[in-house]
Amino acid sequence: MAVYTEVSDAELEAFLAEYDIGSPESFKGIAEGVENSNFLLTTDKGPYFVTLYEKRVDPKDLPFFLGLMDHLAARGINCPQPIHGRDGKALRTLAGRPAAITTFLQGLWPRRMTLGHCGQVGEALAALHLAGRDFELKRPNALSVAGWRPLYEGSRHHIDAPLAAELEAEIDFFEANWPSGLPSGVIHADLFNDNVLFLHDKLSGLIDFYFACNDAFAYDVSICLNAWCFEPDKSFNATKGRALLQGYEAVRPLGDDERKVLPLLARGSALRFLLTRLYDWVHTPPDAMVKRKDPQEYLAKLRFHRGISSIADYGL
Numbered sequence: 001m002a003v004y005t006e007v008s009d010a011e012l013e014a015f016l017a018e019y020d021i022g023s024p025e026s027f028k029g030i031a032e033g034v035e036n037s038n039f040l041l042t043t044d045k046g047p048y049f050v051t052l053y054e055k056r057v058d059p060k061d062l063p064f065f066l067g068l069m070d071h072l073a074a075r076g077i078n079c080p081q082p083i084h085g086r087d088g089k090a091l092r093t094l095a096g097r098p099a100a101i102t103t104f105l106q107g108l109w110p111r112r113m114t115l116g117h118c119g120q121v122g123e124a125l126a127a128l129h130l131a132g133r134d135f136e137l138k139r140p141n142a143l144s145v146a147g148w149r150p151l152y153e154g155s156r157h158h159i160d161a162p163l164a165a166e167l168e169a170e171i172d173f174f175e176a177n178w179p180s181g182l183p184s185g186v187i188h189a190d191l192f193n194d195n196v197l198f199l200h201d202k203l204s205g206l207i208d209f210y211f212a213c214n215d216a217f218a219y220d221v222s223i224c225l226n227a228w229c230f231e232p233d234k235s236f237n238a239t240k241g242r243a244l245l246q247g248y249e250a251v252r253p254l255g256d257d258e259r260k261v262l263p264l265l266a267r268g269s270a271l272r273f274l275l276t277r278l279y280d281w282v283h284t285p286p287d288a289m290v291k292r293k294d295p296q297e298y299l300a301k302l303r304f305h306r307g308i309s310s311i312a313d314y315g316l
């Protein structure tokens, strides 16, 4: 259940008075999601999505996230579009938290990922990369290589010695070998299946831009390969991988430099999600309301990519 902050009727009324979105008919907490408090607001003009940003989102990043959604929506990307109040502002305060209203997107995220989903995700990711190219604000990726050692240091006393040695060797390796100079721009950085909505098997929306940042486009592709193209038994599905890459390249072909380092990036992105999951695993009480995500899944992916030296080895 992810409603951390309760909103009183009076607070809601004062907040909505700043907007021109009709009269409220209902305001319901949304159980899914772990980072923020989310609500479905229905007014006589339709449904809206209200988010109260909780502690894990740094308020100074909010102009980047909201500005990016505005920018992408204006360029035809199906993403939540921030609603601006009468004063022109999209970001204000509700119940003591930074808060915003966006459009409500129809669709559901897929519990079981199919080939058809993978192709569409590839296309949508490339379209996002192209649409973000002229976005003016910048946000460095706080969860790239420099962010990995602190996550590891915060978790190492909770894991066994062989795993600690393996992770430390990976971090040493990436600190010395992380590729630079790749084509870069705004990336989503967390385009997992729970952040992509489909309606009747057609992609209807990309959500949750709260890890978006500036980084290599191919790194974002590698995050999607990891998130969409492995089976529940942890095996890589090359057919899904091909579908995702073909979808991506139909919109934005990858350069030879990007293809060459894709296995390295996929290994790095596996390590990134392994470390954040591990950190959350050891720091979230087991009885907390949020479901912790399995670090082992990403350990298996990391080990798989470590055995790959070229994109051809994936069968791609």
Ligand SMILES: Nc1ncnc2c1ncn2[C@@H]1O[C@H](COP(=O)(O)OP(=O)(O)OP(=O)(O)O)[C@@H](O)[C@H]1O
Pocket (backbone or CB within 6 Å): 002, 030, 032, 033, 034, 035, 036, 037, 038, 049, 080, 102, 103, 104, 105, 106, 109, 194, 195, 207, 208, 210
């Ligand atoms: N604009 C939107 N329109 C319709 N539904 C949405 C919208 N944004 C989010 N949702 C729904 O709300 C759920 C939670 O949203 P979101 O993923 O942004 O939450 P979060 O608190 O940032 O958590 P997490 O980062 O763990 O996913 C999503 O799974 C989706 O079903």
Ligand SMILES: N[C@@H](CCO)C(=O)O
Pocket (backbone or CB within 6 Å): 190, 192, 273, 276, 277, 293
């Ligand atoms: N997508 C991340 C969670 C953060 O949104 C994960 O699966 O580890």
